[in-house]
Amino acid sequence: xxxxxxxxxxxxxxxxxxxxxxxxxxxxxxxxxxxxxxxxxxxxxxxxxxxxxxxxxxxxxxxxxxxxxxxxxxxxxxxxxxxxxxxxxxxxxxxxxxxxxxxxxxxxxxxxxxxxxxxxxxxxxxxxxxxxxxxxxxxxxxxxxxxxxxxxxxxxxxxxxxxxxxxxxxxxxxxxxxxxxxxxxxxxxxxxxxxxxxxxxxxxxxxxxxxxxxxxxxxxxxxxxxxxxxxxxxxxxxxxxxxxxxxxxxxxxxxxxxxxxxxxxxxxxxxxxxxxxxxxxxxxxxxxxxxxxxxxxxxxxxxxxxxxxxxxxxxxxxxxxxxxxxxxxxxxxxxxxxxxxxxxxxxxxxxxxxxxxxxxxxxxxxxxxxxxxxxxxxxxxxxxxxxxxxxxxxxxxxxxxxxxxxxxxxxxxxxxxxxxxxxxxxxxxxxxxxxxxx
Amino acid sequence: xxxxxxxxxxxxxxxxxxxxxxxxxxxxxxxxxxxxxxxxxxxxxxxxxxxxxxxxxxxxxxxxxxxxxxxxxxxxxxxxxxxxxxxxxxxxxxxxxxxxxxxxxxxxxxxxxxxxx
Numbered sequence: 406x407x408x409x410x411x412x413x414x415x416x417x418x419x420x421x422x423x424x425x426x427x428x429x430x431x432x433x434x435x436x437x438x439x440x441x442x443x444x445x446x447x448x449x450x451x452x453x454x455x456x457x458x459x460x461x462x463x464x465x466x467x468x469x470x471x472x473x474x475x476x477x478x479x480x481x482x483x484x485x486x487x488x489x490x491x492x493x494x495x496x497x498x499x500x501x502x503x504x505x506x507x508x509x510x511x512x513x514x515x516x517x518x519x520x521x522x523x524x525x526x527x528x529x530x531x532x533x534x535x536x537x538x539x540x541x542x543x544x545x546x547x548x549x550x551x552x553x554x555x556x557x558x559x560x561x562x563x564x565x566x567x568x569x570x571x572x573x574x575x576x577x578x579x580x581x582x583x584x585x586x587x588x589x590x591x592x593x594x595x596x597x598x599x600x601x602x603x604x605x606x607x608x609x610x611x612x613x614x615x616x617x618x619x620x621x622x623x624x625x626x627x628x629x630x631x632x633x634x635x636x637x638x639x640x641x642x643x644x645x646x647x648x649x650x651x652x653x654x655x656x657x658x659x660x661x662x663x664x665x666x667x668x669x670x671x672x673x674x675x676x677x678x679x680x681x682x683x684x685x686x687x688x689x690x691x692x693x694x695x696x697x698x699x700x701x702x703x704x705x706x707x708x709x710x711x712x713x714x715x716x717x718x719x720x721x722x723x724x725x726x727x728x729x730x731x732x733x734x735x736x737x738x739x740x741x742x743x744x745x746x747x748x749x750x751x752x753x754x755x756x757x758x759x760x761x762x763x764x765x766x767x768x769x770x771x772x773x774x775x776x777x778x779x780x781x782x783x784x785x786x787x788x789x790x791x792x793x794x795x796x797x798x799x800x801x802x803x804x805x806x807x808x809x810x811x812x813x814x815x816x817x818x819x820x821x822x823x824x825x826x827x828x829x830x831x832x833x834x835x836x837x838x839x840x841x842x843x
Numbered sequence: 844x845x846x847x848x849x850x851x852x853x854x855x856x857x858x859x860x861x862x863x864x865x866x867x868x869x870x871x872x873x874x875x876x877x878x879x880x881x882x883x884x885x886x887x888x889x890x891x892x893x894x895x896x897x898x899x900x901x902x903x904x905x906x907x908x909x910x911x912x913x914x915x916x917x918x919x920x921x922x923x924x925x926x927x928x929x930x931x932x933x934x935x936x937x938x939x940x941x942x943x944x945x946x947x948x949x950x951x952x953x954x955x956x957x958x959x960x
Contacts, residue, residue, distance in 0.1 A: 604857050800928055803854040812887045820877060821898025825886070 418500070419507035422635040426508045426516055432627025433519035437464055437526050439624055443617025443675065444530055445815075447724050450609040451805025452534045453815035459529035459541055466545040467525040467553075471518050478554035479579075480517065483563035487555055507635055516631055521557070524580045525549050528782075530724030531588035532595045532795075534606075535802050538810040540795045544786060548587065552781045556583045556774055566773070571766040572745060572753060574643055575632035577687025577738040578774045585731015586775040587782035589722055594786040595795050597721030599802055611671045618675035622651060625682040629689040639750060643689030646697035651681025653701025661709050676729060680708045683733035688741045691752070696744040704736045735771050742767030844939040844951060847916045849904040850878060851924035851932040856902040859923030866919040868912060869957040872905040882930035901932060907942055907955045 441460030448456045467475070477492035492498055492514075500509045525545045532541065558564040560571070560578030567573075600606060608614060629647045633640030658677030659669045684704030685697055692700065711728035742764030745755035754760040755767075789795065796802070801809040808814060851859055856873065863871060877898040884895045908916050913936060920934050944954040 600857075800926065803852070803926070808885060808887070812885070813889060814887065817887070817889070819894075821879070822887070822894035822896045823884075825893050825895050 417507065418502055418509055419635065422507045423509060423512060425636050425640075426512045426631055426634060429627035429631025430512065430516045430519055432624045433516065433523065433631065434464075436621050436624035436628065437461075437519070437523045439617050439620035440523060440526050441617075442613050443621060443679070444533065444724055446610040446613025446615075446617060447608045447672070448533055449606060449805075450816060451807055451814075453609065453807060454813055455538060455806035455810050456529070456533045458538065458811065459533065460526040462538070462542050463526035463529065463545055464522050466542055467522045467549040468518055470546055470549045471521045471554075475521055475550055475554045476514055476517060478550070479521075479557035479562040483568065484558070485565040485568070486558070487564070488558050488562055513634065516634075517557070520576055520580055520628075521549055521553050524553050524576075524584050527580070527584035527726055527730055528587050528591060530726040531592040531722050533723050534806060535598050535796050536595055537794060537797050538806075540789065540793055543793065544591075544789055544795075547785050547789065548782065551785060552583060552587060552778055553579060555781075556778065559774065560770070566766065566770050569766050569769075570753065570763070571770045572691050572741050572750075572763070573687045573738065573770065574639070574690040575629045575686045577683075577734040578770055581683050581686055581730045581734025582738065582771070582774045583778040585727045585729070585734060586778040588726035589720070589731065590779045590782035591786055592720055592722035594783060594790065597719060598723070599799050601721040602719065608672055611675075614672050614675045618678040622647075622678050622682055625651075625686075629682075629686060633690055639690035642694075642749060643685075645694060646685050646689045646692070647682065649694055649697045650685035650701035650704070651678050653698045654678070654681030654684065654705045655701075657702045657705040658709065661705060665713070676708075676712065676725070677705060679729050680704060680733045683730050684737040684740070687734060687737040688745075691741050691745045691750040693744075693746050693749045696740075696746070699744075700737065700740050703740070704733050707736055708732045731775065735775070738767050738771045739764075844907065844909055844942060844955060845913050846937050846939045847904075847906045847908060847913065847920070848935040848937070849906070849920040849924065849932065850876065850880075850901050850934075851904065851920070852926070852930065853900050853902045855924045855926070855931075856904075859902075859904060859920055862919035862923035863906070863916070866915045867957075868906060868908065868916050868919060870907065870955065874903050874905075876901050876903045880930060880933065899930060907939055909952050909955055 437460050441457040444460065445453045445457040472495055474493050477490050478488045481488040481491045498510050498514050500511060502508060503510050503513055506513060525548060528548065529541060557579035559566040560573040561567055598606065626644055626647050630640055630644035633643060655674060655677045658673055662669045662673045681701045681704065684700050688700060708728045711732050712725050715722060715725060715728060741755060743755045743757050745753055745763055746758055747754045753763050756764040786795065797809060878901050879897050882899060884897045887894050887896055904920065906916055917934055925931050941951060942954040943950045
């Protein structure tokens with residue numbers, strides 16, 4: 406949150422900043438259904454809707470918990486570990502800007518809401534194809550209060566990391582590392598799908614995955630470009646870096662794919678786009694465009710390694726949230742510590758430009774945030790598991806989550822479907838696709 | 844020579860293939876079919892439209908075997924496809940009048956014997 410550090414406390418609304426932040430908020434909200442599409446393409450066809458619905462469910466649940474207490478816990482005050490409750494139920498969240506900001510508090514709140522929502526949706530990638538929908542919603546409600554606001558407070562809400570100068574432009578701590586390491590914990594508690602490691606469980610629609618990745622990238626311009634909360638230099642830098650980094654990740658991913666399998670893969674490309682966007686998320690407004698391109702290239706390596714190695718383990722972290730978000734966020738956070746440049750960001754230099762202290766605080770964030778996310782999520786799910794079953798039965802898992810959890814199919818043909826409506830009940834079944842008589 | 848037709852749950856198709864492989868039954872055709880076999884209808888709702896879906900997705904195996912292999916094939920199908928719940932499927936065995944391997948023109952028993960054994 407560079408603006409809050411930098412700007413003079415002028416409590417005046419800037420129309421240009423506000424206009425951009427309204428658009429950016431809508432862009433980030435779009436990323437959640439885009440993520441749903443991305444994830445839905447990666448699962449088997451019988452689980453398409455359930456996987457997508459976990460993202461949609463995150464909107465319903467996380468918005469409510471965020472408006473109730475989450476936002477306040479993250480953004481009220483400068484407590485070391487957690488915020489206060491003065492903004493609970495949107496108390497005092499009005500048209501007046503926050504201290505030092507140039508946009509209405511309401512817009513700031515709305516923008517931050519979309520971040521909490523997508524982070525909850527991201528974690529679902531670890532538990533798709535087996536977790537009960539109701540249990541996931543309960544988990545989402547708890548996680549969006551216990552985990553996300555704490556890390557958001559640490560990283561950019563005024564908590565200890567931010568207070569000591571850790572730089573995190575758009576959520577390497579609260580969004581990326583939080584979701585990635587929570588996903589690992591969730592996969593360990595919920596355990597692997599029953600056929601994991603025995604059968605090939607393949608993505609059913611690579612086009613969804615590519616389109617989802619494209620829409621995510623589009624939305625990410627709001628995510629990173631909006632995280633300066635204005636239209637100033639840091640925002641412009643972050644916006645352009647959001648173009649540069651993922652493109653470089655994509656290019657390097659192509660090369661890695663070629664080396665590994667002699668072919669460039671489509672799902673690999675979609676993954677690379679996400680990895681690149683994640684890597685630049687914390688660093689967007691702090692590093693030069695040249696270093697942003699280097700980050701894209703470098704950031705591909707550790708995430709690629711985890712994606713190759715993880716399926717050889719018994720850890721069914723199904724959609725590789727740890728690799729794509731946890732690891733890439735980790736890389737981005739550390740990268741700031743080396744290559745941040747005051748000449749570009751106006752705030753701080755990294756180690757390479759003579760400020761070792763910056764690297765120290767980036768490294769602390771890269772240890773503390775994953776540790777909290779993993780531990781809190783692990784305990785949360787263990788406790789939730791005492792209250793309700795986390796998984797469906799094996800039979801339901803075999804039939805598919807769409808039919809068993811939602812009573813719908815993604816690709817329903819209507820063959821063999823008999824209409825049952827209260828009105829039709831009296832004159833017996835009739836073939837489907839016949840309009841009701843008026 | 845018999846034609847063994849096995850209609851099984853799609854999610855058990857891989858297990859059946861594995862069991863057939865272990866029983867040394869090679870040469871299988873399979874197709875996706877829909878059918879009804881006494882299992883409970885499932886109810887689906889799309890906006891205001893509620894439907895009862897009586898047809899379930901199944902996978903149909905067709906395996907032409909010499910008489911010695913009929914029991915092994917049936918056992919493999921049962922072993923691979925059984926869950927114990929209604930809807931596990933059926934096996935039909937029908938006499939097979941003739942079989943021809945197109946590549947060589949071999950017929951009958953030679954045509955259903957795997958190559959290289």
